[in-house]
Amino acid sequence: MHEGKTMTFVKRYLIPRLIQYVLVIWVGITVVFFIPRLTPNDPVMRMVDQMRARGSTLEPGSMDGIINDLTVMYGLEGSWTNQYVTFWGKLIHGDLGVSFFQFPAPVTDLISTALPWTLGLLLTTTAISWIFGNIIGGIAGYYTRSNWSRTLDAVAMVIRPLPYYIFAFMLLLLFAYHWRWFPVTGGASLGALPQFTWPYIQDVLRHSFLPGLSLAVLGMAVNFQIMKLLVQNVNAEDYVQYARLGGVTDTRIVSKYVIRNALLPQITGLALSFGQLFSGALITEIVYGYPGVGMLLYRAIINGDYNLIMGITILSIFGITTAMLIVDLAYPLLDPRVRYT
Amino acid sequence: MKILRDLFKDYRFTFAFAVLVVILILALLSFFSPYDPTLWHVVPRDLKPSTDHILGTDSNGQDVFWQATFAVRNSLIISLISGLVSRVIAILVGMIAGYKGGTVDRVLMFISDSLLVIPLFLIMVMLAMMVRAHMNLIVLGLMLSVFGWAWDARLIRSVVLSLREREFTKTAMLSGTGTIELVLKEYTPFTMPLIFSTLINNMSWAIGLEMTLAILGLVNLNIPTLGTMLNWAIAYHAILLERWWWILTPVILSLFMFIALYWLSVSISEYLDPRTRIQRVGE
Numbered sequence: 001m002h003e004g005k006t007m008t009f010v011k012r013y014l015i016p017r018l019i020q021y022v023l024v025i026w027v028g029i030t031v032v033f034f035i036p037r038l039t040p041n042d043p044v045m046r047m048v049d050q051m052r053a054r055g056s057t058l059e060p061g062s063m064d065g066i067i068n069d070l071t072v073m074y075g076l077e078g079s080w081t082n083q084y085v086t087f088w089g090k091l092i093h094g095d096l097g098v099s100f101f102q103f104p105a106p107v108t109d110l111i112s113t114a115l116p117w118t119l120g121l122l123l124t125t126t127a128i129s130w131i132f133g134n135i136i137g138g139i140a141g142y143y144t145r146s147n148w149s150r151t152l153d154a155v156a157m158v159i160r161p162l163p164y165y166i167f168a169f170m171l172l173l174l175f176a177y178h179w180r181w182f183p184v185t186g187g188a189s190l191g192a193l194p195q196f197t198w199p200y201i202q203d204v205l206r207h208s209f210l211p212g213l214s215l216a217v218l219g220m221a222v223n224f225q226i227m228k229l230l231v232q233n234v235n236a237e238d239y240v241q242y243a244r245l246g247g248v249t250d251t252r253i254v255s256k257y258v259i260r261n262a263l264l265p266q267i268t269g270l271a272l273s274f275g276q277l278f279s280g281a282l283i284t285e286i287v288y289g290y291p292g293v294g295m296l297l298y299r300a301i302i303n304g305d306y307n308l309i310m311g312i313t314i315l316s317i318f319g320i321t322t323a324m325l326i327v328d329l330a331y332p333l334l335d336p337r338v339r340y341t
Numbered sequence: 342m343k344i345l346r347d348l349f350k351d352y353r354f355t356f357a358f359a360v361l362v363v364i365l366i367l368a369l370l371s372f373f374s375p376y377d378p379t380l381w382h383v384v385p386r387d388l389k390p391s392t393d394h395i396l397g398t399d400s401n402g403q404d405v406f407w408q409a410t411f412a413v414r415n416s417l418i419i420s421l422i423s424g425l426v427s428r429v430i431a432i433l434v435g436m437i438a439g440y441k442g443g444t445v446d447r448v449l450m451f452i453s454d455s456l457l458v459i460p461l462f463l464i465m466v467m468l469a470m471m472v473r474a475h476m477n478l479i480v481l482g483l484m485l486s487v488f489g490w491a492w493d494a495r496l497i498r499s500v501v502l503s504l505r506e507r508e509f510t511k512t513a514m515l516s517g518t519g520t521i522e523l524v525l526k527e528y529t530p531f532t533m534p535l536i537f538s539t540l541i542n543n544m545s546w547a548i549g550l551e552m553t554l555a556i557l558g559l560v561n562l563n564i565p566t567l568g569t570m571l572n573w574a575i576a577y578h579a580i581l582l583e584r585w586w587w588i589l590t591p592v593i594l595s596l597f598m599f600i601a602l603y604w605l606s607v608s609i610s611e612y613l614d615p616r617t618r619i620q621r622v623g624e
Contacts, residue, residue, distance in 0.1 A: 023451065028459040035467050157353070161603030163549030165556060166595055173592075177580055272457065279462035283553055301466060301557050309470065313463040321458055 013332065021325045028317040032310060033087055037080065044070045047100070050304060073097065074307070096311035101303035107311035110296060117187055118292035121208060122281045125215035126270075133223025134266055138259035140224065141231025142250070152224065159221040164280040168214040168287040175210055182210050185289030211288045215280060226269065230262035264335050271327035274320045347612065354608035360601035364594075368417055371410035376403065378411040378565045390586050397586040400577040409590050411565040415478055416548050416598075419566065422482025423489055423547035424540045431490035432536060435497025436524050440505060450498070456491035464488070465550065469559035476561045481554075485547045493539040500532050534613040541606040545599055552595060567591045567598075 047070050048063070071077050075087055075097070090097070096107040140149040159167070176184045188194070188203050234240060235258065243253050285294025293312055300308035348354045376383045382402035390397040396405035438449040468484055469476065501524075504510060513523050548567065554560050555568025562569050570591040574580075579588040 020451070020454070024455045024458050027452075027455045031459070031464065032467065035464070036471055157604065157607070158600060161545060161599040162596070163546075163553065163599065165549065165553045166592065166599065169592065170596070173580065173588075275458055275460045279460050282462065286557070297463075297466070298557065301470065301559065304470070306470070309463070309467055313460065313467060316460045316463060317458075320460060324458060 009332070014329070017325065017328055021321055024321050025317060028321070029091070029314055032313050032317070033084060036074075036306065036310075037076075037083075044074060044076060046304060091314070096314065097307040099300075099305055099308045101299065101305045101308070107308050110308065111293060111311060111315060114291060114293045114296045117290065118281055118285065118294065121211055121215065121285070121290065121292060122277065125212050125219060125281075126277055129216045129219025130223055130266070130270055133220035134227045134263060135259070136220070137224035137227030138231050138262060139254060141228035141262075142235065142254045142258055144228075144232060144235075149228075153228065156221040156224050159217060160225060162218070164214070164218065164283040165287060167218055168211065168284045171210055171214050172287055183207050187289075187291040207288075208290065211284050211290050214284050214287075215277075218280070219277065222273075223266065227259075227262060227266060230265060231258050234258050234262050267327065267331060267334065271324045274323050278316055278320055344612075348608065351608045351612070353604035354612075357601040357603075357605035357608065360597050361605065364413055364417075364598060364601070367410050367594075368414035371407070371414045374407040374410060376407050378403070378408060379563055387582075387584060396590055397584070399573065399584070399587045400579070401573060405587055405590050408565050408570060409594060412567045412570045412591060413594060413598075415564060415566045416551060416568070416595075418478050419482045419485070419551050420544035420547040422479060423485035424544040426483060426486035427490040427493070427543055428536060428540055430486070431493040431497060431539065432532070434490065434494040436501055436528065436532075438494070439498035439501025440520070440524055440528075446498075450495070453491035453494050456488060461488050462550070462553070465554065466557065466559060469554055473559060476559075478564060478566075481551060481560060482547070485550060489543050489546060493536075493543065496535055496539065497532055500535060501528060504528050504531055534610060538606045538610040541602050545602040545606075548595065548598060552591075567595045 044067060048067060051066075075083055075090070077083070078086075094108060096111075098104045099107050099110055102110060136152065140152055143149050162170075172184070176182050183189075183206065187207050188200070189207075194200065240253060240257055243257060281292070282294035282297055284290070285292045286298045289295060293316075297309065297312050299305070300312070349358075371378075380403075384394065384398045384402055384404050386398060386400055386402045388394055388398040394404050394406065396409065398404055399408070434449050434453065438446040465484065465488065469481075472480060472484075504527075509527065510523070513527055518527075551560065551566055552568035552571060555562070555566060555572050556575070558572065560566070560569060562572060568591075571588070574584070574588040574591070577584075577587075579585075
């Protein structure tokens with residue numbers, strides 16, 4: 001790239017995109033900050049009520065102390081402006097507070113234990129569903145009139161509208177309870193020690209198969225449908241008709257001309273769907289009791305652990321927006337049309 | 342009538358129509374229920390389906406069939422509130438952003454982009470936890486509608502953007518038509534199909550999210566919905582105890598509902614989009 005072109009790229013594309021990135025994170029985290037403060041429920045009093053409900057009897061004096069401590073821990077002392085500044089100050093130092101149901105474990109520790117499970121599940125299934133969904137959808141879009149293409153289309157029409165929860169739950173009912181091919185819950189057998197041996201890896205794979213299958217199949221149905229439609233449109237383009245008349249083989253047209261051109265919008269689509277994919281993974285984990293961030297979230301909800309939920313939300317806002325930024329910045333490398341304008 | 346006849350040629354529309362009619366009948370039947378859905382132990386517990394209780398009874402001592410009629414009705418109410426209110430927001434945002442352009446457009450699109458990026462499911466969980474004590478059908482419906490408009494506003498905006506460049510916009514403006522009148526009278530017919538199909542999609546999304554929140558115990562479990570029915574069934578280990586009539590009722594009902602709503606939206610928007618219609622006739 002020439003000097004001038006690099007400058008226009010930085011000015012027109014990079015800087016606005018970076019500003020947007022920072023702003024979205026700021027808006028998202030500000031929303032997270034205000035939700036507990038604008039809603040009628042006081043998290044401190046709820047905590048106290050829970051402690052009372054568990055039967056702990058305390059003298060009135062020490063109760064005041066507890067309320068005070070909890071207020072500090074939730075970052076609820078002082079005016080909203082003060083709280084907001086303290087909140088960001090802690091956040092920048094990577095401090096998300098402590099968990100309440102596994103007191104006093106820091107929220108960041110709990111999340112970092114669970115995160116590898118979720119990332120493993122999410123990245124594998126996203127890659128599989130994106131690659132295979134697009135290839136199969138592309139070929140099906142090129143041969144629209146064939147029977148197998150129509151059959152696949154009908155299957156996608158049934159799977160596509162199902163929410164993550166229902167689809168995962170149905171697979172669980174069929175393959176784990178009815179046919180008993182796969183374990184019902186967990187990420188590995190009870191008592192199995194994490195180690196780099198084949199039996200352990202096999203055990204983990206067996207446990208992650210159904211959650212992975214749910215996410216991959218749902219994702220594939222979406223990519224298949226969109227790609228099929230995109231390819232049908234590219235098919236009608238002059239250059240494809242011309243190549244066909246010129247005697248270029250079908251295989252070459254599909255792989256070199258059609259799928260390649262239809263793939264570009266799918267990259268943007270992938271970036272836009274990160275948030276949804278992540279939520280989907282969390283929900284699927286809850287269905288299968290898979291020990292990732294989703295399960296952590298579930299336990300946090302059951303125990304009313306507000307700090308932990310907030311921590312998970314904040315980290316996922318960071319994670320998702322950063323992942324989108326990376327895809328967006330890589331996009332010009334893949335599409336020469338964007339690069340040179 | 343010709344439109345309907347054409348639509349019924351599409352097997353997806355026929356299926357969706359039939360399922361939704363059955364669902365509606367179920368929802369209406371709830372008004373004739375012999376049992377109060379909020380009371381427990383009104384019938385013997387854990388009975389298999391029989392002539393007295395066609396879908397059996399559950400461990401709370403409630404009749405599964407009649408409970409399901411209330412569940413369908415309440416899930417529909419939530420999804421209608423969410424769908425209609427978020428349509429109002431989406432139409433306003435989309436039309437204003439598309440027509441005004443400039444800074445207004447950029448600000449509005451920034452808000453909707455932020456909503457698309459932020460993991461809404463987690464935000465919903467936080468909100469639901471906070472208002473749990475005050476949770477009911479209307480609060481839940483409104484909560485879903487506040488977050489469910491972003492993508493649809495974008496779609497409406499892109500239609501308005503292309504309409505603004507058309508000849509008739511200039512004609513209308515030069516002949517002194519006001520902005521609001523122009524947008525409402527001239528643009529609405531063009532955006533109607535889109536609004537309708539996004540309404541159906543939003544309803545389906547709302548039903549799904551309600552079920553997810555209900556499984557997590559974040560809604561009022563005493564109000565029967567498809568989600569709370571499933572929650573109770575799971576809580577009482579209906580799967581392990583093989584009370585299939587209980588667990589399968591909400592699962593299968595919601596399954597049919599999701600597929601029917603999606604097929605309805607797809608078949609109607611394909612019918613309204615002449616390009617795909619020609620493609621289908623051509624086959």
